[in-house]
Amino acid sequence: xxxxxxxxxxxxxxxxxxxxxxxxxxxxxxxxxxxxxxxxxxxxxxxxxxxxxxxxxxxxxxxxxxxxxxxxxxxxxxxxxxxxxxxxxxxxxxxxxxxxxxxxxxxxxxxxxxxxxxxxxxxxxxxxxxxxxxxxxxxxxxxxxxxxxxxxxxxxxxxxxxxxxxxxxxxxxxxxxxxxxxxx
Amino acid sequence: xxxxxxxxxxxxxxxxxxxxxxxxxxxxxxxxxxxxxxxxxxxxxxxxxxxxxxxxxxxxxxxxxxxxxxxxxxxxxxxxxxxxxxxxxxxxxxxxxxxxxxxxxxxxxxxxxxxxxxxxxxxxxxxxxxxxxxxxxxxxxxxxxxxxxxxxxxxxxxxxxxxxxxxxxxxxxxxxxxxxxxxxxxxxxxxxxxxxxxxxxxxxxxxxxxxxxxxxxxxxxxxxxxxxxxxxxxxxxxxxxxxxxxxxxxxxxxxxxxxxxxxxxxxxxxxxxxxxxxxxxxxxxxxxxxxxxxxxxxxxxxxxxxxxxxxxxxxxxxxxxxxxxxxxxxxxxxxxxxxxxxxxxxxxxxxxxxxxxxxxxxxxxxxxxxxxxxxxxxxxxxxxxxxxxxxxxxxxxxxxxxxxxxxxxxxxxxxxxxxxxxxxxxxxxxxxxxxxxxxxxxxxxxxxxxxxxxxxxxxxxxxxxxxxxxxxxxxxxxxxxxxxxxxxxxxxxxxxxxxxxxxxxxxxxxxxxxxxxxxxxxxxxxxxxxxxxxxxxxxxxxxxxxxxxxxxxxxxxxxxxxxxxxxxxxxxxxxxxxxxxxxxxxxxxxxxxxxxxxxxxxxxxxxxxxxxxxxxxxxxxxxxxxxxxxxxxxxxxxxxxxxxxxxxxxxxxxxxxxxxxxxxxxxxxxxxxxxxxxxxxxxxxxxxxxxxx
Ligand code: FES
Ligand code: FES
Numbered sequence: 001x002x003x004x005x006x007x008x009x010x011x012x013x014x015x016x017x018x019x020x021x022x023x024x025x026x027x028x029x030x031x032x033x034x035x036x037x038x039x040x041x042x043x044x045x046x047x048x049x050x051x052x053x054x055x056x057x058x059x060x061x062x063x064x065x066x067x068x069x070x071x072x073x074x075x076x077x078x079x080x081x082x083x084x085x086x087x088x089x090x091x092x093x094x095x096x097x098x099x100x101x102x103x104x105x106x107x108x109x110x111x112x113x114x115x116x117x118x119x120x121x122x123x124x125x126x127x128x129x130x131x132x133x134x135x136x137x138x139x140x141x142x143x144x145x146x147x148x149x150x151x152x153x154x155x156x157x158x159x160x161x162x163x164x165x166x167x168x169x170x171x172x173x174x175x176x177x178x179x180x181x182x183x184x
Numbered sequence: 185x186x187x188x189x190x191x192x193x194x195x196x197x198x199x200x201x202x203x204x205x206x207x208x209x210x211x212x213x214x215x216x217x218x219x220x221x222x223x224x225x226x227x228x229x230x231x232x233x234x235x236x237x238x239x240x241x242x243x244x245x246x247x248x249x250x251x252x253x254x255x256x257x258x259x260x261x262x263x264x265x266x267x268x269x270x271x272x273x274x275x276x277x278x279x280x281x282x283x284x285x286x287x288x289x290x291x292x293x294x295x296x297x298x299x300x301x302x303x304x305x306x307x308x309x310x311x312x313x314x315x316x317x318x319x320x321x322x323x324x325x326x327x328x329x330x331x332x333x334x335x336x337x338x339x340x341x342x343x344x345x346x347x348x349x350x351x352x353x354x355x356x357x358x359x360x361x362x363x364x365x366x367x368x369x370x371x372x373x374x375x376x377x378x379x380x381x382x383x384x385x386x387x388x389x390x391x392x393x394x395x396x397x398x399x400x401x402x403x404x405x406x407x408x409x410x411x412x413x414x415x416x417x418x419x420x421x422x423x424x425x426x427x428x429x430x431x432x433x434x435x436x437x438x439x440x441x442x443x444x445x446x447x448x449x450x451x452x453x454x455x456x457x458x459x460x461x462x463x464x465x466x467x468x469x470x471x472x473x474x475x476x477x478x479x480x481x482x483x484x485x486x487x488x489x490x491x492x493x494x495x496x497x498x499x500x501x502x503x504x505x506x507x508x509x510x511x512x513x514x515x516x517x518x519x520x521x522x523x524x525x526x527x528x529x530x531x532x533x534x535x536x537x538x539x540x541x542x543x544x545x546x547x548x549x550x551x552x553x554x555x556x557x558x559x560x561x562x563x564x565x566x567x568x569x570x571x572x573x574x575x576x577x578x579x580x581x582x583x584x585x586x587x588x589x590x591x592x593x594x595x596x597x598x599x600x601x602x603x604x605x606x607x608x609x610x611x612x613x614x615x616x617x618x619x620x621x622x623x624x625x626x627x628x629x630x631x632x633x634x635x636x637x638x639x640x641x642x643x644x645x646x647x648x649x650x651x652x653x654x655x656x657x658x659x660x661x662x663x664x665x666x667x668x669x670x671x672x673x674x675x676x677x678x679x680x681x682x683x684x685x686x687x688x689x690x691x692x693x694x695x696x697x698x699x700x701x702x703x704x705x706x707x708x709x710x711x712x713x714x715x716x717x718x719x720x721x722x723x724x725x726x727x728x729x730x731x732x733x734x735x736x737x738x739x740x741x742x743x744x745x746x747x748x749x750x751x752x753x754x755x756x757x758x759x760x761x762x763x764x765x766x767x768x769x770x771x772x773x774x775x776x777x778x779x780x781x782x783x784x785x786x787x788x789x790x791x792x793x794x795x796x797x798x799x800x801x802x803x804x805x806x807x808x809x810x811x812x813x814x815x816x817x818x819x820x821x822x823x824x825x826x827x828x829x830x831x832x833x834x835x836x837x838x839x840x841x842x843x844x845x846x847x848x849x850x851x852x853x854x855x856x857x858x859x860x861x862x863x864x865x866x867x868x869x870x871x872x873x874x875x876x877x
Contacts, residue, residue: 026187051295065212066205068414068440070365071447078365106205115200123199123812126775130646131202132365132414138203164807166365166415167644169775169784170818 032050035099039064040108050096054088054158057095058105068104077163080136080143081105087143087163110144111167118142118180129167129174137163141169141177151182193771194771197649198412198642209414210384211369211444216727219248220294220442221433222301222869223426224287225452229313229518229800233277233286233306241289241303246296249436250304251288253277257432258365263489264397265490271398271425272453272489273432274652279308280487281520282801283452290350290437294444298506311519313800317459317484320515328492328512335500337566338507345474347467351544352478355536356867357462362636363812366414367447368454370430373440379406383427384413386420388639388673394423397433414641417783418524419455420643421682426453451805455523456793458484458493462536467507470793471522471557472550476507479537485514486521493522495533498847501735502537502614503557505569518800524682526783530615530847535787538611543864551594552855556865558621564733571733573762573839579739579837582824583761584610587741596862602744606756611848612764613738617833618839620679621724626655626697628705629716634659634666639675640690641665644779645842648773651694654768654822654836659705660697676720684736684840685767691765691836693723714797732832736844738762739767740781740852746860751848751859751872754814755785758821762844765830766837773841777823780845786813787846788853794802835853 001081014098029101037057055072058064058081067090070078074092081090082104109116118141128134137160144159145151156177157170164172201207226233240252247357249255256274263270277285287304291297298854314320335714344350371382379401385391388408396403430443443592444871445454460483467476479500483493496510525531528771537772545552560577561571584590592608599606625637636655642648652666659666669675679689697719760781790811794803804810830837850868857875858864865874 049293049295051299052293056294058276059212060214063214064205065208065214068205068316068366069444070213071368071807073447073806074807076365077445100229110204115203119200119203120594122203123195126196128199128202128772129772129775129779130364130366130413131198131413131644132209132641133223134202135205157816157818161816164365164812164814166363166417166812167775168779168813168818170782170813171778171821 033096035096037095037098037103038101039103040105046095048095050092050094052095053091054093054095054098055090058090064105064107068132068135070133077140078133078136079138080155080163082139082143085146087140097126106139109138121176125172125176125179127172129169133163133165137165137173145181151178189653189663191767191770192653194244194649194653194663194769195196196646196772203297206414209366209412210371210382210410211442212373215371216371218440218442219290219292219437220297221288221290221430221441222297223285223291223429223443223449224301224304225449226286227284228279228308228310229282229315231279231308231310232310233279235307236287237305237817238287241300244296244300244303245293245298246292247516248292249437249488250300251290251433257429257435259398259432264394268394268424271428273425273428278664281518284386285429285453288429288433290433290441294479301543310863315517315519315795315800316797317461317482317515320484320517322513323514325490325492325512325514328494333512335834336509340476340478340509342509344465344467344478348470349477349547350465350467351540351547352363352463352465353543353866355539357460357532357535358868359459360787360791361451361793361810362417362419362455362524363450363807363810364415364419367450368420368424368445369443370427371442372431372434373436377401377405379431381406381408381431381573383408384420385410386413386416386641386643386682386838387663388641389677390680391423391427392673395428398428407673409672410641412640415438416643417526418528418682422455422523423455423679441724446799448808450804451793451802453520453541455521457525458522459493460493460495461464464499464536464540466540466544469628470548472548472555474503474559478509480511482513482515483518484517484522486519487516489521490514491522493532494529495536497529497616498533498614499537500566501564501616502561502612503559504565516841527615527846531787533609534848535850535854538848539854542609542855542858553580553589556580559655567733569731569733572734573828573830574737575826575828576737577762578826579737579763582826583739583741586822586824587759589741593749596859601745603747605748605860606743606745607856607858608741608743609852609855609856609859610739610741611851613740613844613848615684615736615840615844615847617688617734617736618683618685619692619725619834620685621722622678622689622693623676623720623722624693624697624771625676625718625720626701627716627718630702630712630714632712636666636671636694636704637675638678638690638693639673639680640670640686641681642670643681645686645776646769650772651690655690655698658695660700662720684843687836687841688834688839691835691838695835696723697721710771734833734839736762736764736839738843738844738848740849742852742856742858744860746857746875751790751875753870755853756819758819760845761824761826762841763826764841765833765839766843767825768824768838769829773825775823776822776842777845778821780843781821781849782813782818783846784849785818785853787868788850789869
């Protein structure tokens with residue numbers, strides 16, 4: 001269709017030719033509660049906007065930028081952290097909801113300069129390329145083991161499927177997890 | 185030295201930084217006084233902004249400014265060269281595509297900026313959009329990467345008419361969005377008239393020049409920083425609209441500004457692989473020898489720019505075909521500008537051509553691999569030039585043996601495993617290697633330690649690991665003694681890290697500099713003086729390099745299981761063998777090939793950006809509805825490297841390896857699906873609805 005004929009169609013289709021986008025926002029500004037967050041065994045007193053997600057609290061307020069934002073929608077797993085040993089998407093939960101919880105992030109995995117064995121296994125098996133999904137993958141691997149799943153190839157594949165790696169390192173991620181914990 | 189350094193599967197030197205989260209990507213940087221910007225994007229795909237009411241947004245808590253076409257600083261949004269794009273910088277009221285930037289909210293915190301962005305009310309005059317490939321205005325572009333949009337060799341029409349067997353089919357590939365895990369992000373800081381930019385980019389110098397043109401300032405006044413990029417695959421090659429928007433917002437706010445593109449906005453203004461409709465004609469003798477190939481491609485472009493998906497490159501440059509014709513037609517749509525995506529051209533073109541070759545093999549009753557071998561070309565069939573190196577036969581043989589190809593029952597729908605239909609398919613991989621001028625600086629200190637500097641970036645390809653390996657090999661020192669500094673515009677200029685050219689370009693410059701350094705060393709009896717040595721040089725491809733055609737090659741073999749009742753497809757095995765010339769590091773090279781194969785499986789089965797025909801809006805702008813593979817979707821993949829020297833490609837002897845893995849892999853999966861089911865799917869992705877009949 002030639003571009004010139006579009007305007008005629010436009011008039012027919014859109015009537016007055018006007019559309020309004022009226023997105024609805026929350027009704028008012030939010031509260032700023034004060035609470036204590038335990039991250040990697042350290043307590044932090046925070047006074048933040050109640051809308052702040054756990055992910056943004058870690059990254060923007062506590063400077064713990066090892067945890068990544070890949071979607072902010074709970075679809076990619078880049079933001080995976082452990083809360084009381086279980087993995088969650090930290091972008092899907094508000095920081096204020098975690099007073100009294102133990103939060104573990106990628107910064108809490110190594111002991112000083114001594115890498116956690118899963119970190120070493122990721123390096124050895126080249127289980128990352130750009131590295132952006134990697135903190136989430138690592139936390140997910142640790143969480144998966146904490147959750148008591150069998151460590152065989154197919155279970156690891158399934159249990160690690162909440163963490164997208166666009167670089168396509170999946171088989172190497174499975175190799176690394178098995179190298180750390182398992183049997184094939 | 186006992187162990188050869190080059191090619192050794194050394195661990196990535198930045199590995200500890202990546203696994204501990206210590207490495208900073210763009211959005212991880214914090215600058216004192218920094219505030220946050222969130223882009224408001226259009227909710228229509230064609231029309232104009234009638235009015236913007238930002239009053240509610242402006243009075244929301246923490247808001248510093250709402251930037252709209254009314255108050256946005258005046259800048260130059262026009263493209264700087266043929267490869268560049270018109271940017272959408274709030275300089276007017278026209279809307280050309282869904283999710284075009286129309287305003288920017290700037291506030292103290294990310295939450296406040298996000299909230300304010302939602303309070304901006306935009307009223308539009310809407311025109312019906314055109315997003316269907318068939319409906320756009322069609323035209324032949326002036327050129328595709330310096331070559332004409334129509335091209336012929338021999339007498340294709342005659343040869344096709346006279347061929348014993350002919351086949352003509354239409355193949356379709358959808359719009360695909362890159363979606364690296366790190367979304368685009370920019371931090372902009374003005375210090376007087378000087379601008380500092382942290383940006384997720386494949387090319388810091390490209391950003392520098394684009395911003396200089398946009399703001400009318402000296403490139404030297406702009407410093408761009410991007411050491412670590414969280415995946416790119418092509419979409420971070422161009423400087424897109426949000427980069428100047430961040431700098432404009434910083435000017436308006438009088439503060440440093442961080443602007444992070446959201447995942448849904450990754451489907452907006454940051455590029456995508458264009459959809460294609462490809463008609464492939466094959467004319468062959470009964471023994472399978474190709475007499476004529478025609479390849480006519482229709483692909484989409486945006487209203488104000490031209491991007492051609494060069495799918496024809498694959499059919500043009502691979503098989504020994506005496507008679508050939510191609511054409512590239514564009515269709516103008518209400519979409520954002522398409523761009524390069526991993527294996528641009530060859531990825532889409534190989535799906536069409538390698539599917540057609542598979543169809544021909546069944547039509548003639550010739551084994552698909554044998555058909556490829558019968559059309560093997562010793563020289564580049566289009567230019568007649570010899571290849572700089574070609575080990576494709578070895579790739580076929582190694583991958584076929586590893587896969588067990590000869591044990592396959594050639595009949596379609598002949599094999600099952602429980603309820604599942606099992607099929608296997610193969611395809612050829614091929615991808616041109618490019619090379620551009622590159623400058624490096626190399627310093628050897630008195631203690632013999634070496635620093636190499638070059639303004640390229642690391643996006644997962646092994647930059648900080650492989651170039652020290654290359655230098656160490658020539659200088660005959662352990663690679664730990666070579667450090668590579670990269671990722672900002674203060675360093676010597678590197679070309680864009682794209683187009684499978686970085687190992688050829690940066691690698692060659694490192695080789696030439698290291699050779700010169702070694703000469704210096706020899707002339708000083710092997711000991712650097714107290715103030716060390718320094719070599720800085722620009723390395724450009726010499727004219728004689730054009731005497732050869734340089735391409736990476738490979739062979740893909742895939743096995744699939746198809747559920748005959750549900751139409752679901754799982755890839756159960758995959759073997760790929762590749763000729764990438766000299767391999768700088770077997771570990772990182774293997775990972776790049778693996779990544780390419782995963783992208784091919786993804787292209788075959790999952791990726792598909794869907795436009796709503798009426799509104800022109802993208803319906804699946806997120807990672808739960810735009811499907812990419814998860815861990816459970818990917819089988820064990822075997823990558824075989826057929827490594828070897830390439831004396832003619834470039835001084836590094838390396839052919840590009842980042843993209844060849846995706847070229848042909850989608851076709852191998854589609855061909856396996858045909859073998860399993862007897863159903864030929866010519867439009868990607870292969871979703872269950874297409875297999876249930
Ligand atoms: S950032 Fe939380 S799941 Fe993607
Ligand atoms: S390593 Fe790049 S996304 Fe996983």
